[in-house]
Amino acid sequence: MLDSKLLVIKIGSNVLTQENGLPDLERMEELVAQIQELTALGKKVVLVSSGAVAFGRQTIPLPEKLNPVFKKQIWASTGQIRLINQYQNFFEKHKQPVAQILVTKEDFRDRKHFLNMKNCVQALLSQGILPIINENDTVTITELMFTDNDELASLTAAMINADTMMLLTNVDGIFTGNPSDPDSELIEKVASKMPEVSKYISASKSSFGRGGMLTKYAMAKKSADLGIQVVIANGKRENVLGEFADKTLRCTWFEPQKAKHGAKKWLAHGEHYYVGEITINEGAKSSLTAEVIRSLLPIGIIKLEGEFSKGDILLIRDETGHKIGLGRAEYSSKVANERVGQKNQKALIHYDYLYIFDHD
Numbered sequence: 156m157l158d159s160k161l162l163v164i165k166i167g168s169n170v171l172t173q174e175n176g177l178p179d180l181e182r183m184e185e186l187v188a189q190i191q192e193l194t195a196l197g198k199k200v201v202l203v204s205s206g207a208v209a210f211g212r213q214t215i216p217l218p219e220k221l222n223p224v225f226k227k228q229i230w231a232s233t234g235q236i237r238l239i240n241q242y243q244n245f246f247e248k249h250k251q252p253v254a255q256i257l258v259t260k261e262d263f264r265d266r267k268h269f270l271n272m273k274n275c276v277q278a279l280l281s282q283g284i285l286p287i288i289n290e291n292d293t294v295t296i297t298e299l300m301f302t303d304n305d306e307l308a309s310l311t312a313a314m315i316n317a318d319t320m321m322l323l324t325n326v327d328g329i330f331t332g333n334p335s336d337p338d339s340e341l342i343e344k345v346a347s348k349m350p351e352v353s354k355y356i357s358a359s360k361s362s363f364g365r366g367g368m369l370t371k372y373a374m375a376k377k378s379a380d381l382g383i384q385v386v387i388a389n390g391k392r393e394n395v396l397g398e399f400a401d402k403t404l405r406c407t408w409f410e411p412q413k414a415k416h417g418a419k420k421w422l423a424h425g426e427h428y429y430v431g432e433i434t435i436n437e438g439a440k441s442s443l444t445a446e447v448i449r450s451l452l453p454i455g456i457i458k459l460e461g462e463f464s465k466g467d468i469l470l471i472r473d474e475t476g477h478k479i480g481l482g483r484a485e486y487s488s489k490v491a492n493e494r495v496g497q498k499n500q501k502a503l504i505h506y507d508y509l510y511i512f513d514h515d
């Protein structure tokens with residue numbers, strides 16, 4: 156494990172609930188105390204916490220047949236108050252001010268929104284205030300939803316250039332089979348050149364979780380590729396954060412790759428957020444996938460689809476339709492359409508705002 160200065164800690168619903176579904180306030184208070192110990196060591200922490208729905212469900216009984224969307228909205232909106240109140244009470248005992256940030260997927264799509272959010276988190280951290288982030292569950296329904304808070308944590312870690320992301324759940328990490336099966340072993344390290352470990356992961360979830368281990372794995376892998384070390388560990392474990400700081404923690408650790416710079420990290424998560432699509436010719440493809448990557452000029456573009464503005468994310472495909480990367484538009488689709496295929500035109504995607512997918 157590597158040293159850490161700025162970390163995103165994600166706490167899953169299961170960590171904060173007991174088996175009977177009631178909030179596990181003792182655990183929550185413990186984790187708050189441990190976060191304070193990390194802060195005392197000079198580390199900066201951003202918390203991504205689930206638990207709103209689980210806390211709401213406990214206090215607001217609803218008829219079985221009520222529309223599930225309404226149920227989620229009612230439990231999330233009532234539960235989030237309880238969740239954040241508990242955090243505030245526990246952190247107050249350590250004289251630690253906290254802030255609540257509720258976000259949607261839209262906030263990560265638009266680069267201006269994204270930068271506003273990033274600046275806000277940084278401003279809070281610079282004043283010694285601990286941000287607690289959750290999804291704004293009352294307005295995010297279906298396609299507006301994050302897969303789960305593991306995705307939100309991973310976007311947050313990329314946004315603030317965190318060096319570490321910890322996903323705290325109710326198992327010690329990724330096992331070679333069902334974690335409750337005594338023959339299953341914990342996978343302690345995941346490196347980029349290792350064979351896929353996703354084959355071990357079943358779609359089963361713990362009782363109150365949303366995404367399951369598969370999204371945790373996918374998000375951990377993506378973050379590690381961007382240069383962020385990732386730890387999947389058991390948030391129910393005594394002194395989990397202390398052991399992390401001492402580098403003695405039993406967990407699954409994802410080795411980070413060479414760090415990518417900020418804008419590329421934003422783009423790397425843009426696969427679900429692109430507004431337009433461009434198809435490029437073979438010459439442009441070899442130039443973009445070469446060792447020394449160049450900007451994408453209109454001469455290499457064959458086709459443009461969708462209406463986009465300057466700053467929007469575009470998906471890049473080759474002539475066979477294969478997705479090869481993402482980039483940020485330097486100008487609108489209106490201007491781009493006038494320049495397609497032409498020589499001596501300004502790049503539609505600048506090198507600094509280009510993210511090429513790993514190709515096999």
Ligand SMILES: Nc1ncnc2c1ncn2[C@@H]1O[C@H](COP(=O)(O)OP(=O)(O)O)[C@@H](O)[C@H]1O
Binds near residue numbers: 357
């Ligand atoms: N190979 C595996 N190793 C570890 N956990 C697994 C594996 N396959 C499935 N899981 C399940 O993933 C669950 C954790 O994911 P999830 O329910 O989303 O938790 P959280 O609420 O903390 O986000 C574990 O409780 C476990 O049941």
Ligand SMILES: N[C@@H](CCC(=O)OP(=O)(O)O)C(=O)O
Binds near residue numbers: 166207303305367
């Ligand atoms: N935003 C939701 C959390 C959804 C979620 O991703 O839960 P989990 O899989 O436990 O991290 C809530 O606060 O209830």
